[in-house]
Amino acid sequence: xxxxxxxxxxxxxxxxxxxxxxxxxxxxxxxxxxxxxxxxxxxxxxxxxxxxxxxxxxxxxxxxxxxxxxxxxxxxxxxxxxxxxxxxxxxxxxxxxxxxxxxxxxxxxxxxxxxxxxxxxxxxxxxxxxxxxxxxxxxxxxxxxxxxxxxxxxxxxxxxxxxxxxxxxxxxxxxxxxxxxxxxxxxxxxxxxxxxxxxxxxxxxxxxxxxxxxxxxxxxxxxxxxxxxxxxxxxxxxxxxxxxxxxxxxxxxxxxxxxxxxxxxxxxxxxxxxxxxxxxxxxxxxxxxxxx
Numbered sequence: 239x240x241x242x243x244x245x246x247x248x249x250x251x252x253x254x255x256x257x258x259x260x261x262x263x264x265x266x267x268x269x270x271x272x273x274x275x276x277x278x279x280x281x282x283x284x285x286x287x288x289x290x291x292x293x294x295x296x297x298x299x300x301x302x303x304x305x306x307x308x309x310x311x312x313x314x315x316x317x318x319x320x321x322x323x324x325x326x327x328x329x330x331x332x333x334x335x336x337x338x339x340x341x342x343x344x345x346x347x348x349x350x351x352x353x354x355x356x357x358x359x360x361x362x363x364x365x366x367x368x369x370x371x372x373x374x375x376x377x378x379x380x381x382x383x384x385x386x387x388x389x390x391x392x393x394x395x396x397x398x399x400x401x402x403x404x405x406x407x408x409x410x411x412x413x414x415x416x417x418x419x420x421x422x423x424x425x426x427x428x429x430x431x432x433x434x435x436x437x438x439x440x441x442x443x444x445x446x447x448x449x450x451x452x453x454x455x456x457x458x459x460x461x462x463x464x465x466x467x468x469x470x471x472x473x474x475x476x477x478x479x480x481x482x483x484x485x486x487x488x489x490x491x492x493x494x495x496x497x498x499x500x501x502x503x504x505x506x507x508x509x510x511x512x513x514x515x516x517x518x519x520x521x522x523x524x525x526x527x528x529x530x
Contacts (some may be wrong), residue, residue, distance in 0.1 A: 337373060
C-alpha cells in the first residue's frame, strides 16, 4: 500500500512540475505579446516549452500577428495617401475660388439692377462660405498630415487674445457685437506656435459671430484658461454638442464649427492644450486651456 501512495505522490509531483513549466511558458508568451503591442517589430514569438500544443499555439499567434502587421501597414499607407489627397484637393480649390472672388469684386463696380444685386449678394455669400470651408479643410488636413510639426516659441496668451479680438473688430462692429473682455495685466507665457494660435482663436471667434449672439464674454486667466461665453436665440444643446463634428460644417451655407473647430482642437492638442465646448444656462461656453 505504501508503494502505491508513494507512486501517486511521484505522479502528483511530476504533474505539478509540468503544470508550473506550462504556466511559466504562458507567462513568457504574455510578456512577449505585451512588448510587441508597445513597439513596432517583426520579431516572432518564441517559447521554450517542448509541449506540442503550446508550440502550435505559438505558431498560430505568429501567423495572426503577421497578418495584423500587414493590415496595419496597409491602413497607415492608405490613411497617409488619403490625407495627402485631401490636402491637395483643398489647396487646388483655393485657386478657382480666388478667381471667382476677384470677378465678383469687379461686378460690384458695374451698374446692375435690383434683381442682379440680389443674386450677386447670394453668390458672394455662398462663395465666402465656400472659401471658409475650403480653408478650414486645408488647415485640418495639414494638421493631420503634419502630425504636430509646429514652430514652438514662447507666446504671451494675453497679447494673442487681444490681437485676435482686434482682428475681429470690424466684424463685431458690423454685427453689433460688444464683447465683455477680461484679460490679465500680467503676461501669460506658454510654449505655442504663434501663427497656429491666431488661427485657433480666429476659428473660435468666427463661431461666435456665426450665431449673432446677444451677449459675449471673453475671459483669460493667469492660469492659461481662456473662456468664451456667448448666448444667442439660435443656440441649443444639440448645436453646441456638434461644434466639433467635422462632418457638420454647413448650416445655412455658412460654417459654424465643424472643420474649423475640429482643426482648432487638433492643433490645440498638438500644443499640449485642451479645447472643449459646453451648453449651460442658455449659453455656449468654449474653454481652451494651456497648463504650464
